[in-house]
Amino acid sequence: MTPPRLRRLRRRDLPADTVALARFLIGAAIVHDLPEGRVAARIVETEAYLPDDAASHSYRGDTPRNRPMFGERGHAYVYLNYGMHWLFNVSSEAPGIGAGVLIRAVEPVQGEALMQARRPGRHGPDLANGPGKLTLALGIGPAHDGLDLCAPGGLFLAAPPRPPGEIGVSTRIGISRDAHRPLRFFERGNPHVSGPRRMNRH
DNA sequence: TCACTGATCGTCT
DNA sequence: GACGATCAGTGAG
Numbered sequence: 320m321t322p323p324r325l326r327r328l329r330r331r332d333l334p335a336d337t338v339a340l341a342r343f344l345i346g347a348a349i350v351h352d353l354p355e356g357r358v359a360a361r362i363v364e365t366e367a368y369l370p371d372d373a374a375s376h377s378y379r380g381d382t383p384r385n386r387p388m389f390g391e392r393g394h395a396y397v398y399l400n401y402g403m404h405w406l407f408n409v410s411s412e413a414p415g416i417g418a419g420v421l422i423r424a425v426e427p428v429q430g431e432a433l434m435q436a437r438r439p440g441r442h443g444p445d446l447a448n449g450p451g452k453l454t455l456a457l458g459i460g461p462a463h464d465g466l467d468l469c470a471p472g473g474l475f476l477a478a479p480p481r482p483p484g485e486i487g488v489s490t491r492i493g494i495s496r497d498a499h500r501p502l503r504f505f506e507r508g509n510p511h512v513s514g515p516r517r518m519n520r521h
Numbered sequence: 522t523c524a525c526t527g528a529t530c531g532t533c534t
Numbered sequence: 535g536a537c538g539a540t541c542a543g544t545g546a547g
Contacts, residue, residue, distance in 0.1 A: 449541070
């Protein structure tokens with residue numbers, strides 16, 4: 320198989336609005352050049368965390384942990400969740416405004432064998448259908464916190480390898496505050512999307 | 522397919 | 535000192 324063409328996204332390609340970016344990123348790719356080779360995956364599920372949003376880490380203001388959320392759009396915010404899993408977000412607003420888009424699930428596009436090596440015993444949709452699973456599969460971790468994804472480097476966003484299908488909307492998963500807001504986005508019918516089936520219908 | 526549980530630790534109250 | 539933007543395994547329906 321010839322490797323897919325992956326066009327690097329520039330900052331001006333990214334919508335300067337959190338919800339718009341969360342929708343825009345469905346179908347786009349995450350590319351990571353590792354020592355063993357390139358891994359690339361197509362984003363199939365995201366969640367928006369807004370400036371005025373009690374569920375967002377940025378809600379109570381700037382702290383050492385959430386600082387990347389207050390950076391210019393296109394920066395990585397990577398944090399440790401439940402003491403065990405690294406979660407990957409893309410900052411989404413103007414400098415000084417705290418917001419981000421959580422990447423919740425991806426579909427392998429290149430280097431699937433390398434991803435499987437990082438997630439022993441997992442195959443197909445089970446490889447990266449969750450925010451903690453995809454960071455492990457793609458080799459994303461604390462070293463990438465604060466990284467500018469639009470600057471030259473080994474971790475970046477790319478234009479959709481395949482155009483996105485219809486986008487579904489639901490409430491977000493795993494939160495308690497502002498839980499009713501329809502801020503989760505996914506590619507309808509894609510088997511690599513996470514969550515219970517009942518949340519993936521609309 | 523869903524509900525429940527234990528693991529595990531940095532962050533903020 | 536409590537609380538998570540989770541995951542994998544288990545058991546019931």
